[in-house]
Each structure stands twice: as C-alpha cells, then as structure tokens.
Amino acid sequence: MRLSRAAAYGIYATTHIAEKAKDSPIPGQDIAATCSIPPGHLLKVLQQLVKSRILSSERGPSGGFALRKPANKITMLEIIESIEGPIDGEIGGFDDITSKNRAKGVSKKVCDDVAKSARNILAKTTVSDLAG
Amino acid sequence: MRLSRAAAYGIYATTHIAEKAKDSPIPGQDIAATCSIPPGHLLKVLQQLVKSRILSSERGPSGGFALRKPANKITMLEIIESIEGPIDGEIGGFDDITSKNRAKGVSKKVCDDVAKSARNILAKTTVSDLAG
DNA sequence: GGCGATTTACTCGGATAAGCATTGTCCGAGTCAGAAGGG
DNA sequence: CCCTTCTGACTCGGACAATGCTTATCCGAGTAAATCGCC
Numbered sequence: 001m002r003l004s005r006a007a008a009y010g011i012y013a014t015t016h017i018a019e020k021a022k023d024s025p026i027p028g029q030d031i032a033a034t035c036s037i038p039p040g041h042l043l044k045v046l047q048q049l050v051k052s053r054i055l056s057s058e059r060g061p062s063g064g065f066a067l068r069k070p071a072n073k074i075t076m077l078e079i080i081e082s083i084e085g086p087i088d089g090e091i092g093g094f095d096d097i098t099s100k101n102r103a104k105g106v107s108k109k110v111c112d113d114v115a116k117s118a119r120n121i122l123a124k125t126t127v128s129d130l131a132g
Numbered sequence: 133m134r135l136s137r138a139a140a141y142g143i144y145a146t147t148h149i150a151e152k153a154k155d156s157p158i159p160g161q162d163i164a165a166t167c168s169i170p171p172g173h174l175l176k177v178l179q180q181l182v183k184s185r186i187l188s189s190e191r192g193p194s195g196g197f198a199l200r201k202p203a204n205k206i207t208m209l210e211i212i213e214s215i216e217g218p219i220d221g222e223i224g225g226f227d228d229i230t231s232k233n234r235a236k237g238v239s240k241k242v243c244d245d246v247a248k249s250a251r252n253i254l255a256k257t258t259v260s261d262l263a264g
Numbered sequence: 265g266g267c268g269a270t271t272t273a274c275t276c277g278g279a280t281a282a283g284c285a286t287t288g289t290c291c292g293a294g295t296c297a298g299a300a301g302g303g
Numbered sequence: 304c305c306c307t308t309c310t311g312a313c314t315c316g317g318a319c320a321a322t323g324c325t326t327a328t329c330c331g332a333g334t335a336a337a338t339c340g341c342c
Contacts, residue, residue, distance in 0.1 A: 001246035005224030005287070008239065015235040027314070035233075040289050047316065060295030063314045076242060092137030092325090101167075103147040103262040107140065110208060110257050114133035117249045125242050130235040137326070159275070172328050179277065192334030195275045224286095 001118065007083045009037050010045045014054070014079055015130040018071040025057075025064030045083060052082035071131060077122035087122075089115045133250065139215045141169050142177045146186070146211055147262045150203040157189075157196030177215060184214035203263060209254035219254075221247045 012035045017026050028046060032039035046065055049055045056068050067074065081087055089111030091104070144167045149158050160178060164171040178197055181187045186206060187197050199206065213219055221243030223236070 001219075001221050001243040001250065003221075003223045003239070003243055008223050008236075011239055012233065012235055025314095029314090038288060041287065043315070044288090044317085050315095057315060058295090059293090059314045059316085061297060061313050063295075065315090076239070087133075089133050089135075091135045091140050101144065102264050103144055104140075106257070106262050106264075107135065107143055107208070110253065111133040111135055114250045114253050117253060118133065118246045121242065121246050121249060125238070130238050132234050132238075157275095161275090170327060173326065175276070176278085176327085182276090189276060190334090191275045191277085191332090193274050193336060195334075197276090 003080070004084055006041075006045050007080045009035070009042055010049055010079050010083045011076060011130065012037070013042060013046060013065075014049065014067070014074065014127055017055070017065060017067055018074075018127045019131045021066060024062055025066040027064040031065070048083050049079065052078070054078060054082060067127075072126045072128035074127040075123045076125045076130075077119055080122060087115050087119055088112065135212070136216055138173075138177050139212045141167070141174055142181055142211050142215045143208060143262065144169070145174060145178060145197075146181065146199070146206065146259055149187070149197060149199055150206075150259045151263045153198060156194055157198040159196040163197070180215050181211065184210070186210060186214060199259075204258045204260035206259040207255045208257045208262075209251055212254060219247050219251055220244065 013031045016031050016034055020026055028043050029039055031037070031046075032042045035042075046055060046057070050057045050065070053068055054074060055065050057063070057065050077087075089108060091108055091111060145163045148163050148166055152158055160175050161171055163169070163178075164174045167174075178187060178189070182189045182197070185200055188200050189195070189197050209219075221240055223240055223243060
C-alpha cells in the first residue's frame with residue numbers, strides 16, 4: 001500500500017480540522033502551516049474533498065474549511081478514494097478481458113480481491129481514530 | 133490494487149514459459165511476440181526476474197529463459213515484488229515517524245495492514261494457477 | 265577424410281531517450297467587515 | 304446619530320509549470336554452432 005503524497009495531505013488536513021474545529025472554519029493557510037504542507041498544493045487537495053462532500057468551504061474573512069459530517073463517520077477510504085480515485089483492481093496497459101489469455105483473467109481477479117480487502121481495511125479507520 | 137505494466141509483463145511471460153516449457157529455454161522474442169509485449173522492454177523485465185533467481189537465462193543460439201523452480205512454487209507475490217520492489221506500507225513524502233503527529237503513525241499502521249493483507253492474497257496464487 | 269581456427273547468426277545485458285502522472289506554484293473570483301460620507 | 308456606500312483585506316477557486324517515475328528503445332557483450340581451410 002503506497003499512499004500518494006496528496007492523499008496523505010488530505011488525511012492530515014482532515015484530522016487537523018477535526019481536532020481544532022471549535023465553531024468557525026479553519027483557513028487553509030493555518031492547516032498548511034501546522035502540518036508543513038505547501039499551501040497552494042493543499043488547497044488543490046482540499047477542493048477535491050469539498051467536491052466529494054466531505055468538507056465544506058466558505059470564502060471571505062473568517063472563512064475556511066470545515067467537516068460536513070461527524071469525525072467518526074469519515075473513513076480513510078472516503079478520503080483516499082476522493083483524491084486518488086476509486087480503488088479497484090486494474091492491470092496496467094490494456095483491458096481487453098476478451099483476450100484468450102487465461103493468465104490475464106486470473107490476475108485481474110486476484111487484483112480485485114486485493115482491492116476489496118484494502119477497501120475493507122481502510123473503511124474501518126475513521127478520522128476520530130486518527131485524531132485520538 | 134494497481135498492477136504496473138511491467139509487473140503484468142513479468143506475470144504473463146513467466147506463465148508463458150511455464151506453459152510452453154518442454155525442454156529448451158524460450159527466447160525472449162518468442163515470448164514478446166506471443167504476449168504482444170515490446171521486445172526490448174520485456175528483456176529488461178525478465179532480467180529483473182533472473183536477478184531474483186526466479187528465472188534462469190542462457191545466451192547464444194538455442195538460448196532463452198527458463199524457470200528455476202517448479203511452476204507451483206512460484207507465486208505472484210515473488211514476481212511482483214521482484215519487479216515493483218517490496219510491498220510494504222509507505223506514506224508519500226517523508227518518513228519522520230518521530231513526528232508528534234498521531235495521524236501519521238496511525239496511517240502508517242493501517243497502510244502496513246493493507247500491505248500485509250495484499251501479500252497474503254498474492255502469495256496464494258502460483259504460476260500453475262495462472263496457466264491452469 | 266579429419267581436425268581446428270574462424271566466421272556467423274543468434275541470444276542476453278546494460279546504458280540511453282520519450283511519455284505521463286504526480287507534485288508544486290501562480291494569479292484571478294468571490295465575500296465579509298469595517299470605515300467614510302451623507303442624510 | 305443612523306443608514307448607505309465604498310473600499311480593502313482576506314478567503315477559496317481553477318488554470319499553469321516543474322519534477323520524478325514508469326515505459327520504451329537502442330546498441331554492445333557473450334555464446335554455440337556451422338563453415339571453411341589446412342593437415
């Protein structure tokens with residue numbers, strides 16, 4: 001399991017929001033400074049989470065980002081899939097499953113199994129667990 | 133589970149060798165033609181498998197590649213790790229586990245769990261299963 | 265005719281470019297608060 | 304003194320480069336067999 005840097009940023013940021021959320025939204029710059037993340041890039045990641053309805057954003061002074069759901073209802077799976085795309089079994093190159101190549105079909109099935117297992121594990125950890 | 137193209141090439145090639153292995157080694161060009169793989173690139177992948185002691189290579193006329201072990205003793209895990217490197221839980225960016233950031237530690241542990249699960253699944257499928 | 269050096273064709277092997285995804289950065293659009301001016 | 308308007312600063316939002324890894328390709332090193340010449 002190799003987690004992309006962007007996905008890691010998303011996880012840390014969401015956790016930080018959950019920890020610090022008192023009432024007002026958290027500005028992106030605050031998150032970037034605390035978690036040592038390049039501010040511009042962090043915004044790009046957070047926007048993805050906003051599109052996926054995990055975070056809400058507000059502009060203007062005293063604006064920022066906030067959670068849309070309780071922290072214990074947000075799973076690592078949601079965050080990762082929102083940023084990296086869906087986790088499914090895919091084989092590099094070509095998808096002509098019609099190929100008579102038996103090895104390709106079996107490999108695809110095994111990859112699907114791995115993906116399913118990964119999703120199960122990732123769905124068990126919530127932002128509450130990350131924040132502690 | 134996203135399988136890199138190179139790893140897929142390695143799996144198909146190894147399976148092809150296991151199927152066609154009568155007595156003499158199989159030339160790389162034969163494998164490339166049968167599996168529709170760019171010949172030059174396939175060689176690079178096969179060399180990796182030779183270094184990992186999964187295949188043996190012989191040069192000169194009537195040379196080629198052959199299995200070093202029985203087909204039912206070669207697992208997908210071996211092939212993939214030989215080409216893509218070890219499957220472990222790693223988080224993009226920095227590895228300063230010493231960070232007081234709790235989220236990072238928990239994330240690392242979850243990634244390790246996912247990696248371990250993936251290894252278990254991949255170790256259950258052998259080249260014999262792929263060839264049928 | 266038999267033996268040996270040479271050539272030849274065939275293989276793998278490693279070093280070298282091209283393509284693409286991830287990562288990182290920039291400037292513009294939107295929004296609220298506060299200050300200034302007029303009624 | 305209060306209301307309206309304007310200005311300003313602060314925020315997110317999406318479009319634009321730089322970097323690294325995956326993928327692909329090329330030419331050189333090595334080997335065994337077949338050939339040709341010589342004994």
